[in-house]
Amino acid sequence: MPIVHITITREGSGPGRNAATAEEKAALIKGASQLLLDVLNKPLDATFVVIEEVELENFGWGGLPVPEFRKQLAKKSHGAPTAPE
Amino acid sequence: MPIVHITITREGSGPGRNAATAEEKAALIKGASQLLLDVLNKPLDATFVVIEEVELENFGWGGLPVPEFRKQLAKKSHGAPTAPE
Amino acid sequence: MPIVHITITREGSGPGRNAATAEEKAALIKGASQLLLDVLNKPLDATFVVIEEVELENFGWGGLPVPEFRKQLAKKSHGAPTAPE
Amino acid sequence: MPIVHITITREGSGPGRNAATAEEKAALIKGASQLLLDVLNKPLDATFVVIEEVELENFGWGGLPVPEFRKQLAKKSHGAPTAPE
Amino acid sequence: MPIVHITITREGSGPGRNAATAEEKAALIKGASQLLLDVLNKPLDATFVVIEEVELENFGWGGLPVPEFRKQLAKKSHGAPTAPE
Amino acid sequence: MPIVHITITREGSGPGRNAATAEEKAALIKGASQLLLDVLNKPLDATFVVIEEVELENFGWGGLPVPEFRKQLAKKSHGAPTAPE
Numbered sequence: 001m002p003i004v005h006i007t008i009t010r011e012g013s014g015p016g017r018n019a020a021t022a023e024e025k026a027a028l029i030k031g032a033s034q035l036l037l038d039v040l041n042k043p044l045d046a047t048f049v050v051i052e053e054v055e056l057e058n059f060g061w062g063g064l065p066v067p068e069f070r071k072q073l074a075k076k077s078h079g080a081p082t083a084p085e
Numbered sequence: 086m087p088i089v090h091i092t093i094t095r096e097g098s099g100p101g102r103n104a105a106t107a108e109e110k111a112a113l114i115k116g117a118s119q120l121l122l123d124v125l126n127k128p129l130d131a132t133f134v135v136i137e138e139v140e141l142e143n144f145g146w147g148g149l150p151v152p153e154f155r156k157q158l159a160k161k162s163h164g165a166p167t168a169p170e
Numbered sequence: 171m172p173i174v175h176i177t178i179t180r181e182g183s184g185p186g187r188n189a190a191t192a193e194e195k196a197a198l199i200k201g202a203s204q205l206l207l208d209v210l211n212k213p214l215d216a217t218f219v220v221i222e223e224v225e226l227e228n229f230g231w232g233g234l235p236v237p238e239f240r241k242q243l244a245k246k247s248h249g250a251p252t253a254p255e
Numbered sequence: 256m257p258i259v260h261i262t263i264t265r266e267g268s269g270p271g272r273n274a275a276t277a278e279e280k281a282a283l284i285k286g287a288s289q290l291l292l293d294v295l296n297k298p299l300d301a302t303f304v305v306i307e308e309v310e311l312e313n314f315g316w317g318g319l320p321v322p323e324f325r326k327q328l329a330k331k332s333h334g335a336p337t338a339p340e
Numbered sequence: 341m342p343i344v345h346i347t348i349t350r351e352g353s354g355p356g357r358n359a360a361t362a363e364e365k366a367a368l369i370k371g372a373s374q375l376l377l378d379v380l381n382k383p384l385d386a387t388f389v390v391i392e393e394v395e396l397e398n399f400g401w402g403g404l405p406v407p408e409f410r411k412q413l414a415k416k417s418h419g420a421p422t423a424p425e
Numbered sequence: 426m427p428i429v430h431i432t433i434t435r436e437g438s439g440p441g442r443n444a445a446t447a448e449e450k451a452a453l454i455k456g457a458s459q460l461l462l463d464v465l466n467k468p469l470d471a472t473f474v475v476i477e478e479v480e481l482e483n484f485g486w487g488g489l490p491v492p493e494f495r496k497q498l499a500k501k502s503h504g505a506p507t508a509p510e
Contacts, residue, residue, distance in 0.1 A: 029145030060284030114315030199400030230454030369485030
């Protein structure tokens with residue numbers, strides 16, 4: 001009876017993509033269900049997986065919408081001579 | 086103060102529909118609120134209901150996205166001579 | 171594949187009880203599953219129901235923990251001569 | 256490690272808007288993160304905020320979809336001579 | 341920024357246990373975080389995992405609390421001569 | 426109709442405490458409800474707040490249960506001569 005609810009931001013994992021692909025979602029579903037089987041011995045048929053995609057401006061970290069938070073992180077990295085990106 | 090959160094797949098309940106209708110959603114809201122009144126004596130005004138619709142490819146069962154899981158179920162049924170559909 | 175998540179406060183529905191009983195929980199599970207069958211034609215076996223019980227001090231309404239909110243509501247009612255309780 | 260999940264109806268907070276603006280969402284994210292810092296001393300970087308927007312017909316209160324519930328509330332107010340709107 | 345919320349029933353995965361062990365929980369956390377890294381390239385430090393344990397009587401499947409549902413499943417299996425357990 | 430769901434780890438915010446106090450929870454409820462009023466003009470009476478407390482071993486960050494994650498963070502800080510704690 002496990003339920004795995006995965007919240008991700010709606011964005012692509014590479015150039016030319018703006019959201020997780022159907023293949024990536026299938027891999028998340030397969031991997032999460034397998035994890036419950038491996039660790040707690042739950043049959044695959046007993047696990048539900050829900051993937052919720054959230055717009056970037058609806059997700060906050062560090063008190064900021066994610067796009068702003070990332071800009072700030074990037075700035076910090078560039079300012080630090082030992083950790084360029 | 087109950088909160089009832091109902092997660093469903095975004096698909097029609099009959100031909101020519103591709104999502105739950107406004108009437109169906111209203112029936113879910115009414116029924117869920119009435120249930121809390123009947124069982125726990127919670128006034129209708131004290132219950133919130135949220136219906137979350139999830140794309141079929143974002144919902145997994147049996148380690149597979151729902152459309153694949155259903156195909157597999159259908160195959161099993163057809164292979165079993167005593168349980169045709 | 172529906173998931174019905176019901177959040178309730180941990181308190182009894184009558185004297186001498188301090189939480190929902192097993193019978194009340196079973197009635198919520200039965201009723202919620204039946205609702206999805208009646209409205210969206212979802213088989214009982216395809217619906218998961220989760221009941222989450224939350225301590226009264228962890229639930230807020232009107233900007234107050236529920237016990238305070240109820241006291242305030244009761245005061246308002248008693249102050250209004252046309253709506254005694 | 257706090258997670259703040261805010262569910263709101265998808266509607267504008269004023270004329271000419273049909274959803275929360277990016278500025279309003281940023282204010283929710285900032286305020287919620289600051290709240291956890293002020294009350295529980297959680298660093299901003301340790302808090303995630305997710306804003307989920309729900310269509311009006313998917314949100315129920317008083318056993319009704321929100322638009323119907325509001326109409327009913329408005330009617331009650333108009334019927335009461337001491338509390339016109 | 342992914343959030344993985346895993347809901348499981350509070351029960352042991354073997355004799356003499358009545359809940360998931362700390363080791364099993366650590367394995368779920370590690371596996372879920374690794375999955376997001378493998379599939380969507382999300383750094384481990386950007387993923388939160390929450391494990392929610394639900395009492396058996398608070399979880400429903402097939403319109404029944406899980407303990408009843410399992411008894412029913414077991415009965416069905418025993419009645420079928422080709423699929424004894 | 427906003428719902429604010431706050432997930433926190435069950436631990437004290439200072440010495441001699443092992444969980445958030447009733448006062449801290451009341452402050453979270455008040456602050457979250459006020460935030461929705463300030464930003465989206467939602468009346469206090471229209472907002473529900475739920476505080477969910479999660480055991481430390483049930484919360485993961487960086488692929489590890491929170492207690493392990495914190496130990497690792499502390500080690501990194503101590504190893505770095507420019508960022509002692």
